[in-house]
Amino acid sequence: MKYSTSKENYIKAIYHLEQEDPVVSTNALARQLATKPASVTDMLKKLNEQELIHYEPYKGVKLTDSGNKLALQIIRKHRLWEFFLVEKLGFGWEEVHEIAEELEHISSKKLIDRLDEFLGKPKTDPHGDPIPDAAGIVPKIEKRCLLDLPIGVSADLISVSNQSADMLDLLRHHQIEIGTRLKITNRFRFDHSLQITVQGGPPVTISEQLAAHLYVAWAKDETD
Amino acid sequence: MKYSTSKENYIKAIYHLEQEDPVVSTNALARQLATKPASVTDMLKKLNEQELIHYEPYKGVKLTDSGNKLALQIIRKHRLWEFFLVEKLGFGWEEVHEIAEELEHISSKKLIDRLDEFLGKPKTDPHGDPIPDAAGIVPKIEKRCLLDLPIGVSADLISVSNQSADMLDLLRHHQIEIGTRLKITNRFRFDHSLQITVQGGPPVTISEQLAAHLYVAWAKDETD
DNA sequence: ATTTTTTTTTAGATTCGCCTAAAATTTATC
DNA sequence: GATAAATTTTAGGCGAATCTAAAAAAAAAT
Numbered sequence: 197m198k199y200s201t202s203k204e205n206y207i208k209a210i211y212h213l214e215q216e217d218p219v220v221s222t223n224a225l226a227r228q229l230a231t232k233p234a235s236v237t238d239m240l241k242k243l244n245e246q247e248l249i250h251y252e253p254y255k256g257v258k259l260t261d262s263g264n265k266l267a268l269q270i271i272r273k274h275r276l277w278e279f280f281l282v283e284k285l286g287f288g289w290e291e292v293h294e295i296a297e298e299l300e301h302i303s304s305k306k307l308i309d310r311l312d313e314f315l316g317k318p319k320t321d322p323h324g325d326p327i328p329d330a331a332g333i334v335p336k337i338e339k340r341c342l343l344d345l346p347i348g349v350s351a352d353l354i355s356v357s358n359q360s361a362d363m364l365d366l367l368r369h370h371q372i373e374i375g376t377r378l379k380i381t382n383r384f385r386f387d388h389s390l391q392i393t394v395q396g397g398p399p400v401t402i403s404e405q406l407a408a409h410l411y412v413a414w415a416k417d418e419t420d
Numbered sequence: 421m422k423y424s425t426s427k428e429n430y431i432k433a434i435y436h437l438e439q440e441d442p443v444v445s446t447n448a449l450a451r452q453l454a455t456k457p458a459s460v461t462d463m464l465k466k467l468n469e470q471e472l473i474h475y476e477p478y479k480g481v482k483l484t485d486s487g488n489k490l491a492l493q494i495i496r497k498h499r500l501w502e503f504f505l506v507e508k509l510g511f512g513w514e515e516v517h518e519i520a521e522e523l524e525h526i527s528s529k530k531l532i533d534r535l536d537e538f539l540g541k542p543k544t545d546p547h548g549d550p551i552p553d554a555a556g557i558v559p560k561i562e563k564r565c566l567l568d569l570p571i572g573v574s575a576d577l578i579s580v581s582n583q584s585a586d587m588l589d590l591l592r593h594h595q596i597e598i599g600t601r602l603k604i605t606n607r608f609r610f611d612h613s614l615q616i617t618v619q620g621g622p623p624v625t626i627s628e629q630l631a632a633h634l635y636v637a638w639a640k641d642e643t644d
Numbered sequence: 645a646t647t648t649t650t651t652t653t654t655a656g657a658t659t660c661g662c663c664t665a666a667a668a669t670t671t672a673t674c
Numbered sequence: 675g676a677t678a679a680a681t682t683t684t685a686g687g688c689g690a691a692t693c694t695a696a697a698a699a700a701a702a703a704t
Contacts, residue, residue: 645704646703646704647702647704648702650701652698652699653699654698655695656693656694656696657692657693657695658691658693659691659693660690660691663686664686664688665685665686667685668681669683670681670682671678672678672679672680673676673677673678674675674676
């Protein structure tokens with residue numbers, strides 16, 4: 197089934213608001229979508245008829261199972277496109293949201309699955325939010341310091357707790373950026389250094405001082 | 421200025437029909453856009469008011485300068501996305517048109533210029549059609565047999581005059597596909613072989629027999 | 645040069661997503 | 675528990691883009 201851009205935006209907004217409060221109000225939706233409550237009511241009636249939401253007048257709204265599934269598809273697209281924009285086209289984290297708002301409505305499922313593949317099936321977007329997989333499953337992310345990463349487990353870099361020029365310089369030197377896949381292959385207690393692989397490349401050595409500022413995420417049950 | 425998807429589609433359709441006949445009829449447009457002549461008339465009035473077209477009732481339509489410029493921007497986007505889909509995501513030539521019809525309406529100019537850069541500023545799309553540059557200039561393409569390419573001139577592979585499995589196998593081996601940038605670095609008359617570079621990589625040798633089936637395009641005044 | 649045919653435009657209606665203003669309902673307050 | 679305040683819905687309208695049916699204009703045929 198294909199839905200209008202407007203309907204997709206409603207579904208996405210309801211999904212996000214449900215995280216705060218399981219029952220979403222007309223007013224909250226109007227605020228989120230920068231529209232008027234009367235317009236929201238109109239749309240809720242349509243979404244209800246299409247069984248994307250459970251809606252009863254004056255009683256707020258919830259996503260149905262199919263509404264939830266749709267929301268996750270849209271969020272998947274949004275976050276994969278954001279990853280693409282930052283990782284492949286060199287956009288800054290701040291400027292990608294607006295563009296991804298447009299790209300998330302491109303309909304082809306095959307496109308998004310191939311993009312996912314092309315990007316290396318990333319688990320999180322550049323802001324550190326998890327990317328649902330093709331089946332709509334949201335990976336459970338453990339965002340922790342790189343120092344806490346068990347040896348042999350792959351993880352994606354989510355955030356850096358030091359944005360100084362020196363730090364960025366160092367990261368560039370190691371070819372590490374947000375989204376880069378890291379794996380610890382060895383730990384050396386003598387000089388507080390770590391041996392890691394970057395994007396599956398050859399092992400390199402970094403200091404624990406650097407690693408202490410790198411926050412990574414990995415799938416709960418990932419064993420590779 | 422930002423225009424609706426529908427308006428952009430009209431402008432693009434008028435541009436393409438102008439290539440056949442400098443004055444475009446209402447009926448021709450209706451056919452092209454799979455809509456009704458009455459709908460076309462309505463839209464032409466609006467486009468005329470926005471000065472994207474010259475339109476007088478019963479007298480057909482032409483693009484204005486700004487209409488032409490807009491058409492070229494849309495076509496640029498369409499062809500760059502097609503290139504991306506084939507080259508980076510591995511889509512077949514046939515399946516990309518429909519997806520690019522959606523992607524061409526994404527508005528960000530910065531996005532498309534970065535994409536252009538990321539793709540290596542290709543001169544033609546996977547079908548061999550020229551890609552207008554950021555200024556709207558359409559490169560003049562000389563599509564000729566690779567054997568006719570002067571030594572030292574870079575050219576993009578446009579089409580292959582033999583689609584057999586053996587040929588595709590050979591191309592895959594040499595990592596050559598549609599859009600790949602080729603340059604002849606040497607010719608050996610003794611065994612009818614050519615030394616070429618593929619995407620700026622190290623020189624490799626191919627047979628004239630293979631080269632005879634490869635059709636390439638290069639910018640008229642390109643000297644690199 | 646009429647008449648016929650084709651093309652194009654006008655007129656009036658429909659759907660979608662939004663609006664404002666007013667009415668209905670729920671929630672909060674005294 | 676009655677009343678005031680906030681929320682939500684209904685009613686009626688608007689612009690964009692489309693449609694059908696009918697009228698007007700241009701082109702083709704006799």
